Amino acid sequence: MAGRNPSIVVVGAGVAGLSAAKKLKEYGFNDVTVLEASEKVGGRVASATLGNTCVDTGAQYIHGASEKNPVYCLLKKSGVLNQVPEMGTEAFYSNKGHKVDADFARRAYEAGEGIIQYRGFNTGKSLGEHYAEKTQGVIDSLQDDEKTRMQSVFALVGKDMLIDVGASDLHRISLDSWQYYIDMGDSLNIAGFMFQLVDLLLEGFPKECLLLKREVSKIKWDGTFSVAPSPTPPAHDEPLPAHTEAASDEKVRQYPVCVVCENGEEILADHVIVTISLGCLKARASSLFIPSLPTEKMEVIDKLCFGNIAKIFLEYEEAFWENEVGSISLIYEDDTPASVSTNKMQWLKNMQYFSVLRPKERCLQAVVTHRCLQATSTFRTSTFQSDSNRTCVVRFGRQKYQRMYPVLLVRPDGSTINIRHKEPKRIMKMPVDITTLSEEERKIRMRKREPKRAAKQKLEDFEDDFKVDDYSKFWKKK
Numbered sequence: 104m105a106g107r108n109p110s111i112v113v114v115g116a117g118v119a120g121l122s123a124a125k126k127l128k129e130y131g132f133n134d135v136t137v138l139e140a141s142e143k144v145g146g147r148v149a150s151a152t153l154g155n156t157c158v159d160t161g162a163q164y165i166h167g168a169s170e171k172n173p174v175y176c177l178l179k180k181s182g183v184l185n186q187v188p189e190m191g192t193e194a195f196y197s198n199k200g201h202k203v204d205a206d207f208a209r210r211a212y213e214a215g216e217g218i219i220q221y222r223g224f225n226t227g228k229s230l231g232e233h234y235a236e237k238t239q240g241v242i243d244s245l246q247d248d249e250k251t252r253m254q255s256v257f258a259l260v261g262k263d264m265l266i267d268v269g270a271s272d273l274h275r276i277s278l279d280s281w282q283y284y285i286d287m288g289d290s291l292n293i294a295g296f297m298f299q300l301v302d303l304l305l306e307g308f309p310k311e312c313l314l315l316k317r318e319v320s321k322i323k324w325d326g327t328f329s330v331a332p333s334p335t336p337p338a339h340d341e342p343l344p345a346h347t348e349a350a351s352d353e354k355v356r357q358y359p360v361c362v363v364c365e366n367g368e369e370i371l372a373d374h375v376i377v378t379i380s381l382g383c384l385k386a387r388a389s390s391l392f393i394p395s396l397p398t399e400k401m402e403v404i405d406k407l408c409f410g411n412i413a414k415i416f417l418e419y420e421e422a423f424w425e426n427e428v429g430s431i432s433l434i435y436e437d438d439t440p441a442s443v444s445t446n447k448m449q450w451l452k453n454m455q456y457f458s459v460l461r462p463k464e465r466c467l468q469a470v471v472t473h474r475c476l477q478a479t480s481t482f483r484t485s486t487f488q489s490d491s492n493r494t495c496v497v498r499f500g501r502q503k504y505q506r507m508y509p510v511l512l513v514r515p516d517g518s519t520i521n522i523r524h525k526e527p528k529r530i531m532k533m534p535v536d537i538t539t540l541s542e543e544e545r546k547i548r549m550r551k552r553e554p555k556r557a558a559k560q561k562l563e564d565f566e567d568d569f570k571v572d573d574y575s576k577f578w579k580k581k
């Protein structure tokens with residue numbers, strides 16, 4: 104292998120995989136192939152269209168918007184950050200429907216943030232315990248009429264924190280491990296622009312070295328695989344025929360790794376960089392690597408956990424908020440810092456932060472955590488997938504609309520008229536008069552009307568971490 108240009112395979116074309124490929128190219132490695140399972144690049148940095156607006160279905164915040172952060176530097180250098188519109192003002196409403204004084208809410212919020220950002224260690228406490236304890240100290244020092252207002256804003260800070268870390272309960276976040284989080288600065292919301300990061304990472308990367316729809320099923324990483332050089336090298340998307348026996352011919356190139364795709368293709372490499380998500384690794388690490396990864400690595404994959412969040416987009420006929428508002432926070436008056444956890448029976452209470460989507464200013468975006476996600480998954484018809492690494496945009500209409508909408512009506516003879524209808528639709532077609540059709544056309548239409556058998560859908564039970572034994576002491580006689 105010495106002296107030759109090593110062949111490197113990167114598994115996964117999310118930002119980690121694309122960044123690795125870009126860096127390798129910059130350092131002069133020109134035999135780099137990226138294999139991506141899906142039909143598009145970007146992974147969890149993804150976008151979709153909602154009406155005329157581009158929305159981020161994955162990442163949208165630069166956490167730590169400072170020169171220490173390479174994502175920030177890349178987007179700044181390319182001028183993307185100059186295009187991001189001002190976020191607008193923050194508005195706070197109480198669950199009783201009245202507006203909360205924004206000045207007070209902001210000051211109280213900053214105080215809460217100061218406490219929750221504390222990075223202590225060796226206390227053996229959870230972030231929830233720490234936060235409840237420290238905020239209680241502040242609340243106790245206040246006048247009675249201030250106490251309730253203050254604790255409900257502190258609770259809001261706690262709920263926002265759950266979304267930041269994708270957790271369901273502050274009491275399940277270790278304060279000890281929190282110290283290892285490196286804070287590089289404030290978070291910057293670049294909604295609608297994050298996907299440009301993917302375009303920037305792809306700049307100058309040869310298209311033929313990026314292979315989509317190549318799900319890697321096996322990585323044989325401890326062998327000797329060889330391929331005889333052909334007079335005309337195969338195109339990049341053609342598989343190389345691999346042989347496990349080392350050939351005697353001097354010109355035969357040998358590789359220590361063979362990457363096998365689900366479609367049977369085999370790609371030989373000197374090095375492999377695996378960038379698939381922890382969720383994907385948990386699902387398939389035991390069969391992906393041949394031989395298996397060392398025990399300690401498998402244990403890490405098994406024991407590490409991750410948070411889960413989803414985005415919900417709400418589209419209104421008219422914005423009910425003022426023009427300059429960029430975000431709306433809901434403060435629940437009966438919330439306290441000690442009560443911060445996600446309860447799926449009260450999932451609505453955990454949709455507390457809404458950002459206004461720009462430029463389409465009559466849309467709001469909320470983010471919910473795993474437990475609420477299970478509850479909101481009843482909104483749609485497809486089954487809930489807690490291990491999915493993509494967000495998909497699903498739409499469901501209202502049951503009742505407030506006004507009539509202009510719609511183009513297509514008559515059976517093809518002519519059109521403008522009418523007003525009780526639902527917003529672009530176009531509506533009147534049914535064809537079946538008696539005017541030929542026998543053959545009539546048969547085709549009748550066949551389409553026949554009832555179709557729906558495939559039986561298996562509904563998944565969602566799991567709950569409620570353990571009855573933890574509570575039995577309250578009713579069991581000693």
Ligand SMILES: Cc1cc2nc3c(=O)[nH]c(=O)nc-3n(C[C@H](O)[C@H](O)[C@H](O)COP(=O)(O)OP(=O)(O)OC[C@H]3O[C@@H](n4cnc5c(N)ncnc54)[C@H](O)[C@@H]3O)c2cc1C
Pocket residue numbers: 114115116117118119120138139140141144145146147148160161162163164165166317318319320378379380383412413414492493494
């Ligand atoms: C809804 C949501 C909002 C988020 N918001 C933010 C935010 O605001 N700020 C922020 O910094 N982060 C945010 N994140 C997290 C951020 O998006 C991810 O940390 C980041 O995109 C991960 O990139 P990655 O390349 O490591 O993994 P991924 O993006 O998961 O990329 C891995 C790629 O590997 C592919 N793959 C998987 N298995 C195989 C296989 N067997 N063979 C070949 N390819 C395979 C996948 O299809 C995927 O394209 C958010 C995530 C989500 C889901």
